[in-house]
Amino acid sequence: MHEIDIPKVYETVYHKQLDNGLDIYLYPKQDVEKTFAIFSTNYGSIDQSFSPINQKEMVTVPDGIAHFLEHKMFEKEDGDVFQQFSERGASANAFTSFTETAYLFSSTTEIEANVETLLDFVQNPYFTEESVEKEKGIIEQEIRMYDDQADWRLFFGTIDSMYRHHPVRIDIAGTVESINDITADDLYTCYNTFYHPGNMQLVIAGQFDPQQMMRLIEQNQNEKSFDIPPEIDRDYGDEPIVVDQSEKTIKMPINTPKCMVGIKEKPEALEPNVLLENDLIRDLALDIYFSKSGLHYESLYQEGLVIDSLRLEYMLEKSFGFTAIGASTMEPEKFGQRVKEMLHSIKTDQIDQDAFERVKKKKYGELLREYNNLETVASNIIQYHQLGLDFRDVFPTLEQLTVDRFQEKLQSWIDEDQITVCSIVPEGE
Amino acid sequence: MNTLVDNQIDHQDYQLHMIPTTKFKTNTIALKFARPIERDTITNRALLPFVLQKGTKNFPSERELRLELDRLYGAKFSINGAKKGENHIITLTLDLPNEKFIDAENDLLKQGVQFLQEVVANPKLIDQAFDPDLVAKEKETLENKINSIVDEKMQYANMRLVDEMCQDESFGIRSHGYIDDLDSIDGTTLYDTYQDMIKHDRLDIYVVGDVEDEVVKQLFESEFQLARQNPVEIKEADQADADQVSTISEAQKVQQAKLHFGYRTKITYRDENYPALQVFNGIFGGFPHSKLFLNVREKHSLAYYAASRFESHKGLLFVFSGIAPEKYEEAKDIIMKQHESIQEGNISDDELEQTKKAIIHSLKETLDRSRGIIDWHYQQVIGGKQETNQDVIDAIQAVTKDDVIKVANLVALDTIYLLTSEDGGAQDA
Numbered sequence: 056m057h058e059i060d061i062p063k064v065y066e067t068v069y070h071k072q073l074d075n076g077l078d079i080y081l082y083p084k085q086d087v088e089k090t091f092a093i094f095s096t097n098y099g100s101i102d103q104s105f106s107p108i109n110q111k112e113m114v115t116v117p118d119g120i121a122h123f124l125e126h127k128m129f130e131k132e133d134g135d136v137f138q139q140f141s142e143r144g145a146s147a148n149a150f151t152s153f154t155e156t157a158y159l160f161s162s163t164t165e166i167e168a169n170v171e172t173l174l175d176f177v178q179n180p181y182f183t184e185e186s187v188e189k190e191k192g193i194i195e196q197e198i199r200m201y202d203d204q205a206d207w208r209l210f211f212g213t214i215d216s217m218y219r220h221h222p223v224r225i226d227i228a229g230t231v232e233s234i235n236d237i238t239a240d241d242l243y244t245c246y247n248t249f250y251h252p253g254n255m256q257l258v259i260a261g262q263f264d265p266q267q268m269m270r271l272i273e274q275n276q277n278e279k280s281f282d283i284p285p286e287i288d289r290d291y292g293d294e295p296i297v298v299d300q301s302e303k304t305i306k307m308p309i310n311t312p313k314c315m316v317g318i319k320e321k322p323e324a325l326e327p328n329v330l331l332e333n334d335l336i337r338d339l340a341l342d343i344y345f346s347k348s349g350l351h352y353e354s355l356y357q358e359g360l361v362i363d364s365l366r367l368e369y370m371l372e373k374s375f376g377f378t379a380i381g382a383s384t385m386e387p388e389k390f391g392q393r394v395k396e397m398l399h400s401i402k403t404d405q406i407d408q409d410a411f412e413r414v415k416k417k418k419y420g421e422l423l424r425e426y427n428n429l430e431t432v433a434s435n436i437i438q439y440h441q442l443g444l445d446f447r448d449v450f451p452t453l454e455q456l457t458v459d460r461f462q463e464k465l466q467s468w469i470d471e472d473q474i475t476v477c478s479i480v481p482e483g484e
Numbered sequence: 485m486n487t488l489v490d491n492q493i494d495h496q497d498y499q500l501h502m503i504p505t506t507k508f509k510t511n512t513i514a515l516k517f518a519r520p521i522e523r524d525t526i527t528n529r530a531l532l533p534f535v536l537q538k539g540t541k542n543f544p545s546e547r548e549l550r551l552e553l554d555r556l557y558g559a560k561f562s563i564n565g566a567k568k569g570e571n572h573i574i575t576l577t578l579d580l581p582n583e584k585f586i587d588a589e590n591d592l593l594k595q596g597v598q599f600l601q602e603v604v605a606n607p608k609l610i611d612q613a614f615d616p617d618l619v620a621k622e623k624e625t626l627e628n629k630i631n632s633i634v635d636e637k638m639q640y641a642n643m644r645l646v647d648e649m650c651q652d653e654s655f656g657i658r659s660h661g662y663i664d665d666l667d668s669i670d671g672t673t674l675y676d677t678y679q680d681m682i683k684h685d686r687l688d689i690y691v692v693g694d695v696e697d698e699v700v701k702q703l704f705e706s707e708f709q710l711a712r713q714n715p716v717e718i719k720e721a722d723q724a725d726a727d728q729v730s731t732i733s734e735a736q737k738v739q740q741a742k743l744h745f746g747y748r749t750k751i752t753y754r755d756e757n758y759p760a761l762q763v764f765n766g767i768f769g770g771f772p773h774s775k776l777f778l779n780v781r782e783k784h785s786l787a788y789y790a791a792s793r794f795e796s797h798k799g800l801l802f803v804f805s806g807i808a809p810e811k812y813e814e815a816k817d818i819i820m821k822q823h824e825s826i827q828e829g830n831i832s833d834d835e836l837e838q839t840k841k842a843i844i845h846s847l848k849e850t851l852d853r854s855r856g857i858i859d860w861h862y863q864q865v866i867g868g869k870q871e872t873n874q875d876v877i878d879a880i881q882a883v884t885k886d887d888v889i890k891v892a893n894l895v896a897l898d899t900i901y902l903l904t905s906e907d908g909g910a911q912d913a
Contacts, residue, residue: 064509064585086506088486088848135782141773142834144841146849163848164841192785199739200788200806205635308737311632348550356546359621362628383632413554420557420581423509427854482737 056081056269063450064426068436069265073276076253076284080436081268082260084429090166090261091429094177095157097256097441098249100227101374102154106288108248113290116245117236118222119229122151123187123194124242128158128177130186136176145169153223154372155441156249161430166263167271174257174275180246182239191234198228205309205479210368212305213317213379213477219299220292223375252276253284258436260429291374296321297472302391306482311362313479315381316394318469325376331444331452335418336464337369337378339456342414343406344397345380351397355382360390373442391476398469411458418453488851488873490861491697497712498687499865500704502697503857511593511693512579512854515600516862517685520719521572521654527626527661528669528677529572533563534622535614535674536576541606549603556595557581563603567659568866569721569752569797574681576600579854582694593695597707605710607678613671614678623666630663634736637903638804641742645802645901648732649746653724655798686715688865690858718866721798723750726896733902740788741904743815745803747895753796753867757894759879760887761801764895765794766839767831767888768822769803773838775822780805786815797866801895809905816900826892831885843880847873 056071069081100122104115128149129136140147145162158177162169201207211226218224228234259268298319324333344351345365355361366381384390425431439446486505493500543549553559559580566573578600583592608615634640643658650656687710691700726748751761769776769792780790790805807815850856851873864870871879 086486087852089845089852137772141771141838141842144838144845146772146842146845161845161849163845189785193781193788196740196785196788196806196808199808202739203637309632309635311628311635342554346550348547348554350547353545353547359624362632363625383628385628413551417554417558419586420510420559423557423581423585424560424579427508427510429852 056265059447061447064423066426069269071269073252073273075276075281076251077276078256078440079269079272080256080258080433080440081263081265082258082429082432082436083263083265084261087261087429089161089163089429090259090263091159091161091433092170092173092257092259093157093159093433093437094173094257095155095255095437096249097154097254098156098245099152099154100225101222101291102249102289103222104290104292105248107244108251108282108285113288114244116241117229118225118233119194119227120237120241120245121156122228123190123234123237124245125149125151125156125158126190126194127182127186127242128180131176131179131181136172139172140169143169151227153227153375155437157437166261167268170259170268170271171275174272177250178279180243180250182242184239187237187239187242191237194228194234195231198226198231198234201226201228205307205313206366208305208307209313209315209381209477209479210379212303212479213315213381213475214377216300216303216475216477217298217317217319217377218375219295221294221375222291248285248287251284252281254287256437256440258433260433294375298475301472301475303475303477305477305479307479308482309479310481311383312385312387312481313381313383314387314390315366315379315477316391316398317475317477318378318398319473319475320371320376320378321467321473324468325371325373327373327443330371330373330442331448332456333464334369334371335449335452335456336461336468337371339414339418339461340401340465340468341367341369341378341380342417343410344401354397355390355393358393360384360386360393387478387480391478395474395476398474399471401465401469406458406462408458411461415453415456422449422453488857493701495704497710498689500701501688501690501861502700503690503692503861504695504697505692505857506694507852508582508693508854509585510579510581510854511596511691511695512577512858513596513600514690514855514858515576515604516688516690517574517681518568518571518688518718518866519681519685519716521567521570521657521659523654523657525677526572526657526659527665528674529574529681530565530659530661531619531622531626531669531674532678532681533565533574534625535619536603536607536678537563538618538622539608540602541608542602544608552599556592556599557586557589559596559599561599565659567655567657569719569795570654571718571797571866572659574685576603577855584694593699594703594707597703601708604682609675610671613675616671619669619671619674623669626661627663627666630660633660637738637740637742638806641744641901641903642802642804644732644734644903645744645746645899648730648901649800649899650724653722655721655800682710683713684716686718687712688862690861692854692857720868721752723799724748726898729897729900731900731902733904735904735906738903738905740806741809741812741902743805743807743812743819744901745819745897746899746901747801747803748799748898749794749801749891749895750799751891751894752799753863754869757887757891758796759876760883760891761794762843762880763836763839763883764826764888764891765792765801766843767826767835768792771839771842773835773842775825776803776805776819779822780815780818784814784818786811786818790819796863812902812904820897823892823895823897827889829885829889831888836885836888840880840883844877847876
């Protein structure tokens with residue numbers, strides 16, 4: 056177990072990789088009440104075509120299966136795992152993202168018992184055809200709930216419009232039709248391939264003793280046997296560099312239209328050695344231009360093209376990446392047009408040193424604020440780990456970024472055919 | 485557990501609450517202006533937070549205001565209005581990094597207090613009134629926001645349920661205001677509302693963070709002055725009886741129906757039955773182990789969510805569920821049966837114990853967030869009862885099964901609200 060000091064915030068994290076491949080990060084913090092634990096696999100909704108464990112040929116599984124699997128992990132032969140956490144007053148949960156499936160709990164008593172339960176239930180799958188069938192009704196309701204949410208449809212509509220083949224374009228939960236095809240065997244195939252400890256990380260943050268906690272985890276893991284970690288081939292399709300559609304309109308029974316402009320990343324921006332820097336650059340660029348202190352936000356507001364605030368998103372992963380700027384707007388077409396113009400003007404804009412230092416200051420404050428929250432720190436550790444990065448690197452990367460470098464990197468960010476505009480308009484218009 | 489101390493100072497113009505803790509890397513300051521909610525002024529008060537954020541005398545545009553926040557290392561600032569029982573509260577919250585973590589800074593907190601003083605005491609005025617153009621623009625923003633509530637089905641259903649249930653009570657007044665009132669609002673009338681708020685609202689100020697009381701006290705003495713006189717008293721909510729159960733049904737283009745229930749508990753924060761009400765709610769629908777979740781979702785796969793929540797300062801309890809439209813009758817029966825089952829004493833020891841643990845856990849978790857700490861303490865101001873976190877835990881521990889049964893029999897169903905699809909289950913309703 057080695058110590059990782061985080062100098063800026065005076066905190067310490069402990070790391071160890073076990074023989075079975077599992078990476079463990081412990082972040083003790085004595086002044087908080089609770090402990091938060093997250094057990095995550097580097098497997099998300101985009102991992103649909105892959106070479107299963109002990110098999111050479113690629114298979115493709117139904118849309119939404121990672122999320123379905125997440126739901127089914129909680130059900131065991133002797134009942135529901137939620138119950139075990141509940142009995143100790145802990146609250147458990149799970150989520151599936153594009154690239155990750157994670158199981159988590161927060162608890163203020165009986166932490167060690169909860170950690171054991173977390174490890175044991177995720178490492179002990181139990182799927183039957185009957186229980187798989189029963190889950191379909193619940194997930195169907197979940198999908199339909201999202202279908203009614205305009206913000207959700209806007210976000211996924213934008214991604215779908217940018218990507219032609221890459222599975223990021225598919226809703227994380229799949230569709231009512233696709234989940235109907237899922238079988239217990241499919242779930243085992245995915246589980247056995249992606250839930251190997253070598254593909255997983257455990258982060259625990261909160262009130263505990265790190266030495267004692269590490270011993271407990273090691274003991275738990277030593278009692279279980281695992282195969283050698285598999286080499287997993289993942290196929291995301293042959294994705295064109297440019298966006299699939301430059302415009303897309305979705306009709307929904309809503310009152311207030313919405314519009315989102317998406318910028319698809321070029322693959323070179325996602326290379327491991329530049330990914331973190333580019334991630335920061337997107338963040339700072341959104342701040343300079345589109346946050347409430349941004350020039351472009353002010354114009355959009357004055358022109359009556361945005362109701363209240365903008366929705367700003369950016370996501371850079373190894374196999375896909377995008378930035379998005381969205382809003383509720385009475386004039387979606389005009390909003391899309393103006394935002395596009397603004398994005399193109401970034402190339403020729405001169406950013407002054409003061410403005411750049413100001414957004415760096417702001418970002419630094421935001422990084423400090425992340426340490427207010429155990430969940431945020433733990434999620435960051437996992438995300439960085441899965442990208443092959445050190446979570447502390449964000450501090451020096453930010454410090455070293457100069458206005459010249461920033462300006463230079465913005466030059467290659469946006470071309471016309473990287474941009475898509477997605478709108479949601481009321482039905483009958 | 486760590487006991488939090490609210491070091492309170494009775495200033496002639498406000499109550500200053502200082503809650504020192506080392507949990508956070510930032511300091512949070514909240515100003516809470518409160519008065520009984522009134523139909524005549526609610527739309528003005530709903531509009532004020534929008535206008536106050538758009539500029540001050542020295543930062544005359546929203547952008548300049550936000551640039552100042554960027555300079556304060558990305559301080560997070562918000563103003564919002566909310567209903568607590570039958571009072572309306574306007575809260576200004578500023579969260580800024582603790583200067584201990586920034587090498588080059590030593591008076592960030594002071595700058596933060598100065599910023600709040602500027603926003604509260606120096607709004608941007610033209611001839612002793614708010615800028616008419618700005619007011620016109622923000623009226624439009626508020627109108628758009630009110631109009632888009634119908635697009636958020638869960639929120640819309642909650643609002644409609646309270647509309648119907650509390651038509652003759654001041655709790656039924658919508659905290660975001662009414663479109664019909666907007667015409668009569670201008671820069672002058674809004675300025676009157678503002679002055680009334682600054683002068684006469686009850687004002688509580690909270691400071692949470694790793695900072696010494698003496699420093700905070702001095703800062704407010706020297707940097708914060710308001711012209712205050714004769715502050716109003718906050719109001720204790722009126723209680724009405726649940727006579728006959730009324731059922732309201734509405735149809736819209738939705739995929740998922742929303743089935744919401746409104747109950748009267750007549751139990752508010754200061755009531756001796758309040759801890760038992762918390763436990764009742766926990767057994768009924770507050771947690772994933774609750775009867776509603778287990779029966780409506782897990783056992784019958786009728787809904788993606790089914791939960792209950794109570795209103796601490798009015799004496800109401802609500803059930804929410806998202807169901808397939810055709811399952812209305814079935815879901816309604818199952819929800820009502822869960823309540824009856826608790827009334828009949830169908831509560832296992834496990835259920836009781838688990839629920840108590842979960843309530844205590846969620847209290848502790850709340851106290852790990854600075855806004856949670858503020859809201860929890862402020863609840864005592866509104867509720868008119870002072871207690872420590874340990875008192876609350878002891879009170880929850882002391883609740884017996886009989887106490888819960890007693891409360892279950894005090895809780896009376898008043899209104900059922902169904903938002904359903906235009907084709908689907910409407911005929912069932």
